[in-house]
Amino acid sequence: MGKGKKRPGSLKNHLADDDKQNSIDKSQDSSDEISMDDEGEEEIPDDVEKINVDFEFFDPKEVDFHGLKALLGHYLDGEPFELSDFADAIIAQKTVGTVLKTGEDEDPIGVVTALNVGRYSGLKPLQQLFEYLKQKASEHGLADQYAKAWEAKGTALLVTERLINAPPELGPPLMQALFDEISWATEDEPTQELRDSFSLSRYLIFTRVYVDPSGPQDGAATSNARSKKLKPAGPTTVYIRPEDEFFQQQAEWSFSYRIESKQVGKDELQPWRLVMLVEAGAVPRALEGLNAAISGMASSGGGQL
Numbered sequence: 001m002g003k004g005k006k007r008p009g010s011l012k013n014h015l016a017d018d019d020k021q022n023s024i025d026k027s028q029d030s031s032d033e034i035s036m037d038d039e040g041e042e043e044i045p046d047d048v049e050k051i052n053v054d055f056e057f058f059d060p061k062e063v064d065f066h067g068l069k070a071l072l073g074h075y076l077d078g079e080p081f082e083l084s085d086f087a088d089a090i091i092a093q094k095t096v097g098t099v100l101k102t103g104e105d106e107d108p109i110g111v112v113t114a115l116n117v118g119r120y121s122g123l124k125p126l127q128q129l130f131e132y133l134k135q136k137a138s139e140h141g142l143a144d145q146y147a148k149a150w151e152a153k154g155t156a157l158l159v160t161e162r163l164i165n166a167p168p169e170l171g172p173p174l175m176q177a178l179f180d181e182i183s184w185a186t187e188d189e190p191t192q193e194l195r196d197s198f199s200l201s202r203y204l205i206f207t208r209v210y211v212d213p214s215g216p217q218d219g220a221a222t223s224n225a226r227s228k229k230l231k232p233a234g235p236t237t238v239y240i241r242p243e244d245e246f247f248q249q250q251a252e253w254s255f256s257y258r259i260e261s262k263q264v265g266k267d268e269l270q271p272w273r274l275v276m277l278v279e280a281g282a283v284p285r286a287l288e289g290l291n292a293a294i295s296g297m298a299s300s301g302g303g304q305l
Contacts (some may be wrong), residue, residue, distance in 0.1 A: 002045075006208075010016070010070050026051070026165045028266075030161070030231045031285070036134050047088065053102050054103075055109075055166075055170060056102070056104070057099075057100060058098070059094050059098070059099070059229070060091040060097050060098075060099050061091065062091060064099055065087055065088070067107030068090060068091070068099070068108055071108055071109070071111060071161055071163075072086065074102075074133060075161070075190070077259050077261055081125055083125065085124055085231050086123075086125040089115060089120060089231060090111065090113050090115075090122055093113060095180040095181065095185045095189060095198075096113060096178070097181070098113070098199065099111030100112075100170065107293040109162060110162025110163065110166055110170070111160070111162070112160075112161075113178070114156040114158050114159070114178060115157045116154075116156055116197045117150055117156065117204070118154075118155065119197045126143070129157070134147060136255070136257055136273075136275065136291070137274065142255055146275075148203060149204060150204065152201070153201070154201030154202065155201065155202050156203050156204070157203075158178075158203040158204065158205045158243065160205075162174075164285060168242045169298070170239060171243045171294060172290055172291050172294050173262055175243050176287065182198050182200060185198035186198045200280055201278055201279065202252075202277055202279050203283070204276075205244070205274075205276050205277075206274075206275050207271050207275075208274070209237055209238060209239055209240060210237075210238040210271060210272060211238065211269070211270040211272050212235055212237075212269055212270075214267055235270075237272075237274075242290060242302065243287075246290045247276060247278050247284065247286050249289065250282035250286045251276035251278050251282075252279060253277055254274060254275060254277070255275055257272060258270055258272050259273060
């Protein structure tokens with residue numbers, strides 16, 4: 001289907017600009033607007049200047065190349081990675097994929113797409129990612145399951161990245177746009193080979209989370225407007241993007257590991273990576289949970305996910 005996307009519905013948010021803090025302010029008369037600071041607290045100093053920003057969805061284009069490279073610059077956390085080829089692949093796949101911007105001429109502040117790993121098996125960055133994650137999976141006793149999933153027909157790498165202070169309300173429309181496009185592509189692509197390449201059976205998700213070493217120890221779930229803190233056991237996992245929590249709930253398997261290249265204080269949020277496999281049939285349940293959580297957050301004034 002032809003796209004030329006714009007944002008679905010009103011996704012206006014007030015971005016606070018206090019020496020480039022990139023905070024988000026909540027207006028009392030709009031459920032589409034939220035409040036947070038860089039630590040996830042729902043307060044902003046009175047002297048912060050607010051500017052109105054519309055988030056818009058667009059097809060990836062060649063003009064986005066450098067912006068995507070900047071956005072995905074730490075995708076493999078300093079490991080060897082052909083980032084230019086990765087950005088080119090995202091841009092070339094115009095049927096499925098969305099970049100998030102504040103205007104058509106602005107740099108991307110988010111991207112979501114799905115790359116069939118079989119179709120792109122010869123692409124150097126995917127080969128590098130496969131080897132890197134294979135090593136990590138082996139450390140968690142999941143090397144066989146990981147390799148089997150990667151090599152199976154119909155497996156896609158779900159690529160999702162956006163600025164850390166992007167509002168959680170963006171999650172549902174971005175995810176819905178992605179899976180709608182995948183469905184459309186199975187019917188609308190010009191060749192059977194391309195249509196088949198979007199008949200996806202499972203999604204490998206490689207995403208960022210944080211671990212709060214001082215989180216609750218009683219299994220309670222706590223959250224802020226930017227991320228969900230869920231405590232199953234041990235330190236608290238902080239989901240930067242709300243959809244990741246619901247994908248993990250539906251995952252066939254998952255594992256996580258700390259990013260050792262980023263040193264932080266022992267009591268500070270620890271940067272981790274989360275890897276999971278979600279079967280296509282489980283995606284609707286994940287999206288249902290995500291939509292319910294975001295709707296609940298909006299109806300309660302933005303305080304909970």
